[in-house]
Amino acid sequence: MKKHNFSAGPCILPQEVMMKASEAVLDFNGSGLSLIEISHRSKDFVAVMENARSLALDHLGLKGKGYQALFLHGGASMQFLMVAYNLLEKKAGYLNTGTWSNNAIKEAKLFGDVVEVASSKDKGYNYIPKDFSVPNDLDYLHITSNNTIYGTQMKSFPKGNVPLICDMSSDIFSRQLDFSQFDLIYAGAQKNMGPAGTTLVVVKEDILGKVTRKIPSILNYQLQIEKESMFNTPAVFPIYVSMLTLEWLQNIGGIPAIEKINNKKAQLLYSEIDLNPMFKGYAKKEDRSIMNATFNLTENKLKEEFEGMCKEGGINGLNGHRSVGGYRASMYNALSLESVGVLVDIMSELERKG
Numbered sequence: 001m002k003k004h005n006f007s008a009g010p011c012i013l014p015q016e017v018m019m020k021a022s023e024a025v026l027d028f029n030g031s032g033l034s035l036i037e038i039s040h041r042s043k044d045f046v047a048v049m050e051n052a053r054s055l056a057l058d059h060l061g062l063k064g065k066g067y068q069a070l071f072l073h074g075g076a077s078m079q080f081l082m083v084a085y086n087l088l089e090k091k092a093g094y095l096n097t098g099t100w101s102n103n104a105i106k107e108a109k110l111f112g113d114v115v116e117v118a119s120s121k122d123k124g125y126n127y128i129p130k131d132f133s134v135p136n137d138l139d140y141l142h143i144t145s146n147n148t149i150y151g152t153q154m155k156s157f158p159k160g161n162v163p164l165i166c167d168m169s170s171d172i173f174s175r176q177l178d179f180s181q182f183d184l185i186y187a188g189a190q191k192n193m194g195p196a197g198t199t200l201v202v203v204k205e206d207i208l209g210k211v212t213r214k215i216p217s218i219l220n221y222q223l224q225i226e227k228e229s230m231f232n233t234p235a236v237f238p239i240y241v242s243m244l245t246l247e248w249l250q251n252i253g254g255i256p257a258i259e260k261i262n263n264k265k266a267q268l269l270y271s272e273i274d275l276n277p278m279f280k281g282y283a284k285k286e287d288r289s290i291m292n293a294t295f296n297l298t299e300n301k302l303k304e305e306f307e308g309m310c311k312e313g314g315i316n317g318l319n320g321h322r323s324v325g326g327y328r329a330s331m332y333n334a335l336s337l338e339s340v341g342v343l344v345d346i347m348s349e350l351e352r353k354g
C-alpha cells in the first residue's frame, strides 16, 4: 500500500521525480551510463548543475538581480558556520526561534560576538517574536523562516539596514515572498527539494569579500561562485533529483500554484485541530506553519487508538520531534491534499468513536 508520508525530513518527493531519478541511475539521457558513474565535468552533468542553479533563481525571482545559486555539501548545518566564516567580522544578530536557530548561534559564536535580538524560548518556541529592533552595527541578521520542530513560521520579516540571512530549509519554494529582501538564503535539500546530501545557497554577491580573515577554499562562497559550484566533486545524485523537483514545480505552475495547494492542506488540517475536541495545536495560531503542523491529543489515553488508526490508514512520519512530543504533520510541496484528507478523516473518526 502506498503510504501517506508526513515525515519532517528527509521527506516526500513527487512520484514522477522518483521515476525519472531511478531511470537516470540505470541509464542517464540514453547514454548507456548511469548518472552516478559519469564525470561531474561531463557535458551532461554540467548541464544538470547549470539547470538546477538557474531554476532555483528563476523560482525565487532572483535572476539578474546580483544573486548566485550554489549547491554545496554539509547540509544546512554547514551553513551555520559558513555564513559566519564569510560574513561575521565583529558582531552578528540572531533571532532565536528554536533548535535550529540555537545551533546556528552556537557556530557563529566561534567567529565573533552574537546578539540575540529576540527569543521565543520563554514559551517553548511556540511563537515568533515580533517586537524587536535591529541594531545598525551588525554584520548581518540571521533568521529561520520556518521552525520545523515547533511548527512556527515567520509571516513577515524584519526590516533593517544590515544584510538579512535566512535559513529557509523547511519552507523554501513553498510560498510567494519578495525573496530580494534576503541577502543570503540557504536550505538543506531534504525538506522540500530533494534527497539529503546537498544544500542550496542563494547569495547576493555584493555582501561577500568584506571580512578580513582568511577563509578555507571549500568554505569560501566567492571561490564556490568562481568554480560554478564545482570546487570539488558535487553531490551529483541529490543535485540531479533537486533539479527534477524544481522542473516538476515549474511544470505545475511554480511557487504561486504550489502555495495555493499548501494553504488548502494547512487549512484543512488546522481547522480539524481547532474544531475537534480530541486535539489541540502547539504553535500560536497567528504563527502557525503551513509546512509543519504540531499538535497533540487532549487526552493521552487515546494515544494507542489514534496511532493504531493512523497505522492502519497508511499514515507515516507523524511523530513529533523528541523535544516537543505529540504529533507533527509535515505537509511539504509533494504531499497531496488527498493525504491530508486521509489524516483528517482519521482524526474525525476518533472523535466519533470517543
Ligand SMILES: *Cc1c(COP(=O)(O)O)cnc(C)c1O
Binding pocket: 009, 074, 075, 076, 077, 078, 100, 144, 146, 147, 148, 167, 168, 169, 170, 188, 189, 191
Ligand atoms: C533540518 C533543518 C536543518 C538541518 O539541516 P541539515 O541539512 O541536516 O544540516 C537546519 N535548519 C532547519 C530549519 C531545518 O529544518
